[in-house]
Amino acid sequence: MKSREEVMEILEAFDLTGSYRDAAELAGCSHHTVEGWVARRDRGELPVPGEVVERPKLIDEYMPKIEEWVDRSNGKIRADVAFDKLVALGFVGSDRTVRRAVARVKDNHRRGRRRVYRPWVVEPGMWAQWDWGQGPTIGGRATNLFCAWLAWSRFRVVIPTWDRTMPTLIGCLDQAMRAFGGGPTYWLTDNEKTVTVDHVAGIAVRHQMIVAAGAHYGVTIATCVPFDPESKGGSEATVRVAKADLVPTAANLLPAYRTWGQLTAACDAFMVEVNARDHRATRRAPSSMLADERQRLHSRSVRQLGIPSLGRAQVRVGPMDRRYEPRVCA
Numbered sequence: 001m002k003s004r005e006e007v008m009e010i011l012e013a014f015d016l017t018g019s020y021r022d023a024a025e026l027a028g029c030s031h032h033t034v035e036g037w038v039a040r041r042d043r044g045e046l047p048v049p050g051e052v053v054e055r056p057k058l059i060d061e062y063m064p065k066i067e068e069w070v071d072r073s074n075g076k077i078r079a080d081v082a083f084d085k086l087v088a089l090g091f092v093g094s095d096r097t098v099r100r101a102v103a104r105v106k107d108n109h110r111r112g113r114r115r116v117y118r119p120w121v122v123e124p125g126m127w128a129q130w131d132w133g134q135g136p137t138i139g140g141r142a143t144n145l146f147c148a149w150l151a152w153s154r155f156r157v158v159i160p161t162w163d164r165t166m167p168t169l170i171g172c173l174d175q176a177m178r179a180f181g182g183g184p185t186y187w188l189t190d191n192e193k194t195v196t197v198d199h200v201a202g203i204a205v206r207h208q209m210i211v212a213a214g215a216h217y218g219v220t221i222a223t224c225v226p227f228d229p230e231s232k233g234g235s236e237a238t239v240r241v242a243k244a245d246l247v248p249t250a251a252n253l254l255p256a257y258r259t260w261g262q263l264t265a266a267c268d269a270f271m272v273e274v275n276a277r278d279h280r281a282t283r284r285a286p287s288s289m290l291a292d293e294r295q296r297l298h299s300r301s302v303r304q305l306g307i308p309s310l311g312r313a314q315v316r317v318g319p320m321d322r323r324y325e326p327r328v329c330a
Contacts, residue, residue: 217298
């Protein structure tokens with residue numbers, strides 16, 4: 001950190017010598033520091049009187065994530081564990097930097113200064129989201145679109161169904177995890193009756209069948225805050241894009257689907273297209289990022305995934321009721 005007086009001494013030394021290195025020797029700092037403050041002066045970004053300026057650090061963009069971990073662990077997370085997690089997120093700094101940052105956040109946590117609202121920094125293999133959208137009409141019968149989204153890689157899966165019943169939902173989750181290549185830590189969705197049957201004292205009561213399915217796959221089913229779609233905006237966006245590209249409207253002039261096979265083929269083509277093009281946030285194709293994220297998904301192989309026992313229930317994923325037969329999405 002540099003005070004305003006130190007900054008003015010650096011600039012004065014540079015104006016006297018006209019050299020970054022000579023000014024650095026006079027001011028007792030690095031020539032990179034001199035170059036940085038000269039550039040800030042040229043941009044009109046000098047500090048106001050009395051302001052102490054802190055130099056940007058590599059850890060700055062990861063501070064929200066460290067604060068989240070400290071909050072969730074109630075201040076018990078170790079700095080070496082946080083460092084390993086940050087390296088997986090792309091951090092290239094040293095473990096010493098992480099130790100200092102974790103110590104500072106823990107100190108704030110103990111003093112009660114906690115951040116209430118933070119930007120969400122996703123971790124590979126941690127979060128997947130799903131939501132439902134209204135699909136096109138086939139033969140006078142309405143369809144649904146199950147839309148899943150892997151948060152870190154932005155990999156999307158869209159599956160057409162006839163209904164949104166519990167067997168169909170579990171079948172879609174199974175098929176989505178097969179497309180991902182493994183299971184995430186959390187599945188996030190909204191509070192439909194197939195997931196949340198009630199709220200008691202503000203606490204969601206899960207449907208026993210979805211709890212059993214989560215235990216079978218080793219994932220935790222989480223729900224967003226009621227009437228707060230921003231808490232699962234990724235799946236909301238997936239539904240919006242899928243409906244725009246798959247549901248015939250006057251805007252896109254798509255022809256009506258005559259058979260179930262046409263809709264299934266259209267969904268497969270849609271997934272190939274959106275997962276192969278670069279995402280505007282990551283500048284990488286989701287299918288490419290998925291190869292990296294699979295290393296962080298559950299170690300249980302795709303071959304071991306299967307529908308938990310549902311008695312005589314059937315999954316309605318086609319024009320006729322039939323037993324669910326797992327298949328890997330393209």
